[in-house]
Amino acid sequence: MHIAEGFLPITDxxxxxxxxxPFVVHGARQVIKQSKEDPESRLLLAAAGAFTFVLSSIxxxxxxxxxxxxxxxxxxxVLFRPPVMAFLSTIVLIFQALLLAHGGITTLGANxxxxxxxxxxxxxxxxxxxxxxxxxxxxxxxxxxAFADLSTYVVTSVQLGIAFPDPVSGLLGSVxxxxxxxxxxxxxxxxxxxxxxxxxxxxxxDVARPELERLGVIKTAEHAKTGA
Amino acid sequence: MAHGLxxxxxxxxxxxRTRSVRDKAVLTLGLLLAAVTLPPVPGGVAVASxxxxxxxxxxxxxxxxxxxxxxxxxxxxxxxxxxxxxxxTWDAGPGLEVTPAGSxxxxxxxxxxxxxxxxxxxxxxxxxxxxxxxxLRRAHVPDPLIEIGSLIYRFTVGLLESAAAIHDAQxxxxxxxxxxxxxxxxxxxxAVLFVxxxxxxxxxxxxxxxxxxxxxLCTLEPDRVRSGRFLAGSxxxxxxxxxxxxxxxxxR
Numbered sequence: 001m002h003i004a005e006g007f008l009p010i011t012d013x014x015x016x017x018x019x020x021x022p023f024v025v026h027g028a029r030q031v032i033k034q035s036k037e038d039p040e041s042r043l044l045l046a047a048a049g050a051f052t053f054v055l056s057s058i059x060x061x062x063x064x065x066x067x068x069x070x071x072x073x074x075x076x077x078v079l080f081r082p083p084v085m086a087f088l089s090t091i092v093l094i095f096q097a098l099l100l101a102h103g104g105i106t107t108l109g110a111n112x113x114x115x116x117x118x119x120x121x122x123x124x125x126x127x128x129x130x131x132x133x134x135x136x137x138x139x140x141x142x143x144x145x146a147f148a149d150l151s152t153y154v155v156t157s158v159q160l161g162i163a164f165p166d167p168v169s170g171l172l173g174s175v176x177x178x179x180x181x182x183x184x185x186x187x188x189x190x191x192x193x194x195x196x197x198x199x200x201x202x203x204x205x206d207v208a209r210p211e212l213e214r215l216g217v218i219k220t221a222e223h224a225k226t227g228a
Numbered sequence: 229m230a231h232g233l234x235x236x237x238x239x240x241x242x243x244x245r246t247r248s249v250r251d252k253a254v255l256t257l258g259l260l261l262a263a264v265t266l267p268p269v270p271g272g273v274a275v276a277s278x279x280x281x282x283x284x285x286x287x288x289x290x291x292x293x294x295x296x297x298x299x300x301x302x303x304x305x306x307x308x309x310x311x312x313x314x315x316x317t318w319d320a321g322p323g324l325e326v327t328p329a330g331s332x333x334x335x336x337x338x339x340x341x342x343x344x345x346x347x348x349x350x351x352x353x354x355x356x357x358x359x360x361x362x363x364l365r366r367a368h369v370p371d372p373l374i375e376i377g378s379l380i381y382r383f384t385v386g387l388l389e390s391a392a393a394i395h396d397a398q399x400x401x402x403x404x405x406x407x408x409x410x411x412x413x414x415x416x417x418x419a420v421l422f423v424x425x426x427x428x429x430x431x432x433x434x435x436x437x438x439x440x441x442x443x444x445l446c447t448l449e450p451d452r453v454r455s456g457r458f459l460a461g462s463x464x465x466x467x468x469x470x471x472x473x474x475x476x477x478x479x480r
Contacts, residue, residue, distance in 0.1 A: 005301070006263050006342070031372060047428065049376065050425055167315055173315070203423065207426075
């Protein structure tokens with residue numbers, strides 16, 4: 001459900017590229033820094049990127065009877081932080097454009113902004129907020145993934161609304177129109193992605209605990225005992 | 229995923245694969261720019277026609293494969309265009325109406341999006357991703373970024389096969405027969421896929437570190453044909469497209 005190739009006017013393309021560029025450059029710097037400090041993380045970052053790509057190709061049932069796909073960036077934001085996801089999402093979106101014809105090169109800036117910047121930051125904020133408030137980890141993971149998904153599509157609706165203001169109801173009417181169409185599949189999908197995220201995260205804490213501890217996603221057993 | 233694999237296969241087998249990425253990028257980016265900046269008629273229509281001729285001609289995608297590649301993006305464009313065409317109204321309760329302004333905007337959008345999609349295919353169906361990474365390396369993009377990009381590509385190919393195998397096995401066990409079974413199957417599939425990608429990364433890392441891997445995975449790159457004539461022809465084609473559009477606008 002990315003914005004298709006050629007869908008946005010040239011002015012919008014330039015503006016969204018300009019808005020996304022600083023986040024992507026910052027993310028790329030973080031990736032270079034992280035891979036120099038910890039070369040092992042390079043392969044894990046690549047695995048996370050590939051997982052994000054493949055996740056977006058897995059069809060999930062939606063309320064309309066049709067199917068749609070999750071964004072997969074919420075989990076990445078929890079694991080690797082939003083700046084890194086801005087860069088990884090850019091690569092994933094380029095692959096999706098060139099391998100699957102999802103999205104496009106002219107709309108890359110807009111798609112990066114919605115899926116690689118807004119989604120991960122909203123998801124990560126939910127995760128941090130949940131941790132601060134001492135909520136159950138499952139609630140944190142669920143809200144991170146569900147709101148990362150929802151916010152991606154809210155931003156996409158705003159981008160389309162700005163590009164195509166409705167002749168009758170104007171900008172707000174257009175945004176509402178795109179949001180209501182997305183909502184049919186995206187609200188149930190966001191809930192489904194949240195539940196999936198909880199299941200995946202539980203599995204990961206069992207099979208990949210050392211990696212999660214190294215990434216600082218979960219506390220080490222020693223820290224947990226001392227309460228640090 | 230069939231259309232995705234079809235695009236990748238088209239890129240690997242295209243006669244234009246031996247051409248330099250620089251030459252192809254100039255042509256494709258020029259066509260893309262023309263598609264989104266020139267008026268839909270005649271600019272957008274001309275870009276779509278030229279791209280189609282290139283895809284079916286020298287790039288040799290083939291009509292059947294081109295349809296497999298393009299039906300999904302075309303469907304996506306159709307849904308988007310239909311959404312733009314209708315306007316919500318509240319006069320006699322909530323409803324939808326099609327206005328002349330909305331129709332005109334939707335028609336222009338349809339031409340522009342189809343033209344740009346076909347233009348993008350000229351690069352995607354003639355240049356495998358690995359060739360793009362090699363070109364980026366020559367353009368001095370930092371090695372760690374290229375490495376992560378190419379590793380994502382390598383993992384993606386393997387994981388797509390795993391995802392397809394997991395899905396087929398679940399379908400064979402009626403894993404998608406009901407909504408609740410589909411939800412359960414999808415969650416299990418995603419979890420298994422994540423663990424597999426994690427595990428493959430770990431095993432690859434162990435294997436590579438044993439071979440002295442530090443910061444880049446170098447492979448032999450075949451020579452690419454850099455053609456001044458191709459480049460000049462591309463620029464001339466883009467100039468003709470732009471000139472024709474401008475002349476059309478002035479003479480109308």
